[in-house]
Amino acid sequence: MSNSDAFISIRNVQKFFGTFRAIESVSMDIGQGEFFSLLGASGCGKTTLLRMLAGFEDTSAGEIYIDGQPMSDVPPHQRPVNMVFQSYAIFPHLNVRDNIAYGLRKRKLTRAQRYELVDEMLDLIKLPGYGTRKANELSGGQRQRIALARALILRPKVLLLDEPLGALDKQLREQMQLELRALQRKVGITFVFVTHDQEEALTLSDRIAVMAGGKVLQVDTPQGLYEAPVSRTVASFIGNMNFFEGRVRRNGAATGAVEAEGLGTIPIPVDRLTRPDGAPVQVALRPEKFALTATRPDGDVPAVPARLNTAAYLGERSHYYVAIDGRTAPVAVSSPNVSRVNGPAQAGSDLWLSWSPDAVVILDPD
Amino acid sequence: MSDRGTYIERPNRPLQVYAAIFLIVLYVPILFIPLFSFNDSIYVSFPLTGFTTKWYSELWSREPLWNALWNSVKVGAVVSVICTILGVIAARAITRYRMPGKSALVTFLMMPLVIPGIIFGVALLVLLSRAGVPLSLYTVGLGHLIVCLPFAVATLLPRFEGFDPSMEEASADLGENGWFTFWRVTFPMVFPGVVASLLLTFTISFDEFIMAFFLTGTDPTLPMYIWGQLRFPQQFPSVLAMSSLILFASFVLVFIAQWIGRMGLEKK
Numbered sequence A: 001m002s003n004s005d006a007f008i009s010i011r012n013v014q015k016f017f018g019t020f021r022a023i024e025s026v027s028m029d030i031g032q033g034e035f036f037s038l039l040g041a042s043g044c045g046k047t048t049l050l051r052m053l054a055g056f057e058d059t060s061a062g063e064i065y066i067d068g069q070p071m072s073d074v075p076p077h078q079r080p081v082n083m084v085f086q087s088y089a090i091f092p093h094l095n096v097r098d099n100i101a102y103g104l105r106k107r108k109l110t111r112a113q114r115y116e117l118v119d120e121m122l123d124l125i126k127l128p129g130y131g132t133r134k135a136n137e138l139s140g141g142q143r144q145r146i147a148l149a150r151a152l153i154l155r156p157k158v159l160l161l162d163e164p165l166g167a168l169d170k171q172l173r174e175q176m177q178l179e180l181r182a183l184q185r186k187v188g189i190t191f192v193f194v195t196h197d198q199e200e201a202l203t204l205s206d207r208i209a210v211m212a213g214g215k216v217l218q219v220d221t222p223q224g225l226y227e228a229p230v231s232r233t234v235a236s237f238i239g240n241m242n243f244f245e246g247r248v249r250r251n252g253a254a255t256g257a258v259e260a261e262g263l264g265t266i267p268i269p270v271d272r273l274t275r276p277d278g279a280p281v282q283v284a285l286r287p288e289k290f291a292l293t294a295t296r297p298d299g300d301v302p303a304v305p306a307r308l309n310t311a312a313y314l315g316e317r318s319h320y321y322v323a324i325d326g327r328t329a330p331v332a333v334s335s336p337n338v339s340r341v342n343g344p345a346q347a348g349s350d351l352w353l354s355w356s357p358d359a360v361v362i363l364d365p366d
Numbered sequence B: 001m002s003d004r005g006t007y008i009e010r011p012n013r014p015l016q017v018y019a020a021i022f023l024i025v026l027y028v029p030i031l032f033i034p035l036f037s038f039n040d041s042i043y044v045s046f047p048l049t050g051f052t053t054k055w056y057s058e059l060w061s062r063e064p065l066w067n068a069l070w071n072s073v074k075v076g077a078v079v080s081v082i083c084t085i086l087g088v089i090a091a092r093a094i095t096r097y098r099m100p101g102k103s104a105l106v107t108f109l110m111m112p113l114v115i116p117g118i119i120f121g122v123a124l125l126v127l128l129s130r131a132g133v134p135l136s137l138y139t140v141g142l143g144h145l146i147v148c149l150p151f152a153v154a155t156l157l158p159r160f161e162g163f164d165p166s167m168e169e170a171s172a173d174l175g176e177n178g179w180f181t182f183w184r185v186t187f188p189m190v191f192p193g194v195v196a197s198l199l200l201t202f203t204i205s206f207d208e209f210i211m212a213f214f215l216t217g218t219d220p221t222l223p224m225y226i227w228g229q230l231r232f233p234q235q236f237p238s239v240l241a242m243s244s245l246i247l248f249a250s251f252v253l254v255f256i257a258q259w260i261g262r263m264g265l266e267k268k
Ligand SMILES: Nc1ncnc2c1ncn2[C@@H]1O[C@H](COP(=O)(O)OP(=O)(O)OP(=O)(O)O)[C@@H](O)[C@H]1O
Pocket: A017, A020, A022, A040, A041, A042, A043, A044, A045, A046, A047, A048, A049, A196
């Protein structure tokens, strides 16, 4: 598939370091103006992929197109992309203004024009008046913003960010996340953002590519990844998930169901069942899709008896582990503390566990 | 128990005594040179007979001495510039490129530090005379290059090792090609090392004797000239005066080189 409105198009790209395959045939498209994240555990190849976009690593196979142009023969200094490095790479021998103006040399501007542009950027990153500061007189958050301004002043078509918030403390990190998102909306530049923090990826991104072991497992919106993960790895990487061994049950062509350990038979629309009758599947349900009640809920909501093992009060919500018949592992349940009375919190009490059938995710067994 | 500072920084009496003895043994003989250069006698012996600066003023009228000094400055300047350029290239290659046999290469670069100068001197002399190259200041310079290059590399290598390769990548990313990246980022960042290397290699070339002994043609360098003067006792005091001046200049240069070379390094 070659998507016509794709701005960055990565086609069957592979990367070998010696005999080690760091990237295994990745293909994906990133749209104009998108906030796109690469999410994955340490060592899965996020930085390698980003460096191939910037031109610091050659692709061993495949091709990267940016704005329709193949990039393999374009050196880093001629690519329409700019990068914010994980270490920020602020030039220590230059002051803030000269750092930000570094890439403007070829624009043939007068000194006054250059300074005006720099001052605009300093306003944008909320550091007005910092132009003459030395690079070593800056805090981590300020460095990060200078690195951002230094790249943005060139109006690149794509900004690449390699865990730019990794070195910041939690509070500053959350503040910078908001600012980064607002900034991206304002300048309208495509951001490719690397992170190993799933919460950060969910907060910031239009779309996320989940990576593991050099492969892209799924590319989707935050909601898509959370509600409809395509594999057990993706499902357990983003948020928490309960997995139940199950089997497909088809009653002819009309209705379908899955039979899950401990939960009984759950009706599922046939179009969501890709596998034949009797095929083994994983039935996945997130903790917050369950409800715990003292009595059996009314109506035809599916429910099974459960016994409370442990309960943890976390302020806005509580986490529970309950045991159900037909399954050895406990089921994790998370529910908001709506009323002041914290639900049925006594360990050992007998409760009812219910769930909404349309939140059930059916995955292939692995 | 009283606070004696941290384990590492605790005062250590024997070590202090050792350091003091070390410095005395090292520098007292050298101090005799300036001492006798102000002595009003052509014989270098105690007791001192009186204070004079005439040996210094006599230096002014010695044409060959000034020629020799100028020769040494020329050789030193050229050698230090070439060594430093080669040193920058070598240090950059060693720290930036993945290559097989890198540590062997570094060892070979540093080898002249431990190979006796006399061996290099003889080897070069044999080679040059076989090739029919006449001895001159150029051949001295060639010998000095070999002697000085390891010092240049050793001074520059830590500067290159100490800086983040992503600085150069950032420059390329911001649109500068290799050449401008070198001028705008790499060079300014290693600049203190470059100055230190220039000063150090100049000093070494300026003082060098063994290579010069084998490779000098008709134009002597300053150490060669001094060596030649030692045969004439009446010249000796002015040689002492000259040596004192060189000693002083060398101290200043090496001190500046050390100081500049360390600039910025300890901050990290
Ligand atoms: N220059 C290199 N030579 C050899 N192997 C490398 C090189 N660079 C990266 N690798 C390997 O490629 C794999 C992917 O590395 P990469 O830096 O892309 O990981 P990452 O996803 O960015 O991890 P992190 O979150 O820790 O930064 C790792 O196993 C790493 O060891």
